[in-house]
Amino acid sequence: MMLIKTGLLIDGTGGAAHPTCYLAIENGRIAGRGQAGDFATADVAKAVDFSPYTVMPGLIDTHVHLFLEGISDLKARTLRWKESKDTILIRAVNNLALALRQGVTTVRDLGGPYGINALLKKAVSQGVTVGPQVLTACQAISITGGHFHYAGGREADGPEEMVKAVREQAKGGADCIKIMMTGSVNFIRQDAGVVELSQAETQAVVHEAQRLNKPVAVHANGVDGVRQALSAGVSTIEHGALIDEVTADLIAASQVYWIPTLVPFERMLDYGRNHRTKTLPAEGIEQVYFRHQAMVLRAYQAGAKIVAGTDAGALGVEHGDVWREIGLLVECGLPPVAALHAATGLAAKAVGMDSQIGTIETGKRADLLVLEGNPLMDITCIRKIVTVFKNGKEYPR
Ligand SMILES: [Zn+2]
Numbered sequence: 124m125m126l127i128k129t130g131l132l133i134d135g136t137g138g139a140a141h142p143t144c145y146l147a148i149e150n151g152r153i154a155g156r157g158q159a160g161d162f163a164t165a166d167v168a169k170a171v172d173f174s175p176y177t178v179m180p181g182l183i184d185t186h187v188h189l190f191l192e193g194i195s196d197l198k199a200r201t202l203r204w205k206e207s208k209d210t211i212l213i214r215a216v217n218n219l220a221l222a223l224r225q226g227v228t229t230v231r232d233l234g235g236p237y238g239i240n241a242l243l244k245k246a247v248s249q250g251v252t253v254g255p256q257v258l259t260a261c262q263a264i265s266i267t268g269g270h271f272h273y274a275g276g277r278e279a280d281g282p283e284e285m286v287k288a289v290r291e292q293a294k295g296g297a298d299c300i301k302i303m304m305t306g307s308v309n310f311i312r313q314d315a316g317v318v319e320l321s322q323a324e325t326q327a328v329v330h331e332a333q334r335l336n337k338p339v340a341v342h343a344n345g346v347d348g349v350r351q352a353l354s355a356g357v358s359t360i361e362h363g364a365l366i367d368e369v370t371a372d373l374i375a376a377s378q379v380y381w382i383p384t385l386v387p388f389e390r391m392l393d394y395g396r397n398h399r400t401k402t403l404p405a406e407g408i409e410q411v412y413f414r415h416q417a418m419v420l421r422a423y424q425a426g427a428k429i430v431a432g433t434d435a436g437a438l439g440v441e442h443g444d445v446w447r448e449i450g451l452l453v454e455c456g457l458p459p460v461a462a463l464h465a466a467t468g469l470a471a472k473a474v475g476m477d478s479q480i481g482t483i484e485t486g487k488r489a490d491l492l493v494l495e496g497n498p499l500m501d502i503t504c505i506r507k508i509v510t511v512f513k514n515g516k517e518y519p520r
Pocket residue numbers: 186187188233434
């Protein structure tokens with residue numbers, strides 16, 4: 124048994140922070156929380172003193188693609204697709220280590236080629252490699268020729284085949300099911316193209332996934348795609364750009380988890396301003412992004428569950444960039460306590476892992492972040508990492 128003496132304690136439940144206390148850690152889990160008097164004097168004397176620091180739960184990135192880094196050069200990105208499976212796998216191992224260094228103790232991979240995400244999940248859980256716990260959708264499911272099919276996706280057509288595709292992912296070790304409802308945002312036309320899955324296909328996926336107890340994560344942009352996902356009863360909306368006020372309110376009313384992935388939009392805007400390419404015009408990105416931010420705030424104020432996810436691997440988005448997403452949620456107008464909740468306790472609920480992770484409570488895994496300063500007062504403190512614990516084991520920076 125090990126005792127940690129905390130400074131400020133942010134427990135990840137979204138409530139007020141606690142003053143200095145002691146956390147007992149045993150067998151990788153939080154075994155208790157209390158004051159000095161609650162523990163044996165000998166243990167208190169040996170406690171690790173983090174009292175000058177803030178202690179909070181490890182961060183959860185609910186949307187990543189481990190096979191890819193956030194390369195900002197469009198040509199280099201194209202070449203990356205042609206690399207061998209072995210090279211991509213080695214890069215992915217590095218991406219995992221990078222995320223852990225930034226305080227991320229759980230990632231959810233929402234699709235990639237060669238079964239790499241499932242391989243990494245196993246490698247981390249067996250201690251073969253160091254990284255955050257990996258949850259995965261295995262292959263993202265799309266219609267034939269649909270969005271992201273080129274990234275090792277599972278193409279399926281018709282309700283029957285959708286059911287088969289869902290079962291295949293479950294067989295491969297998937298923790299959730301990912302479907303591609305629409306394309307990505309076209310910043311010139313300011314649209315997300317057609318809704319790719321039919322209503323019947325969407326319902327077939329959700330029905331089968333629910334039967335197998337797997338949450339469904341839906342890549343959807345635009346009013347029609349998001350609404351079709353909502354009406355099918357999915358678990359998380361990924362991205363959700365280009366929606367209107369009514370749809371933002373529907374998201375809030377539905378109690379779905381919304382993962383707006385602000386970082387890729389902010390990074391793309393940065394790219395557009397610096398490169399002046401035709402396909403990524405700064406003005407177009409700006410309009411989409413500012414509207415997206417406004418809808419996130421509107422939905423939050425209407426009671427929506429806004430959750431942090433980075434889409435790490437997207438243009439300019441590196442693994443471990445959850446600190447950016449947290450900062451951008453605050454920039455949207457969310458209070459810091461909500462932005463931190465979005466990457467801890469609420470994120471754990473969104474990925475169906477809240478019995479294990481996300482909050483500092485007895486019985487949960489000892490995934491902890493030790494920070495300089497108080498992120499509730501200054502959100503940039505989320506980057507001032509002193510050390511990280513995962514399953515009670517320390518990974519010093
Ligand atoms: Zn993605």
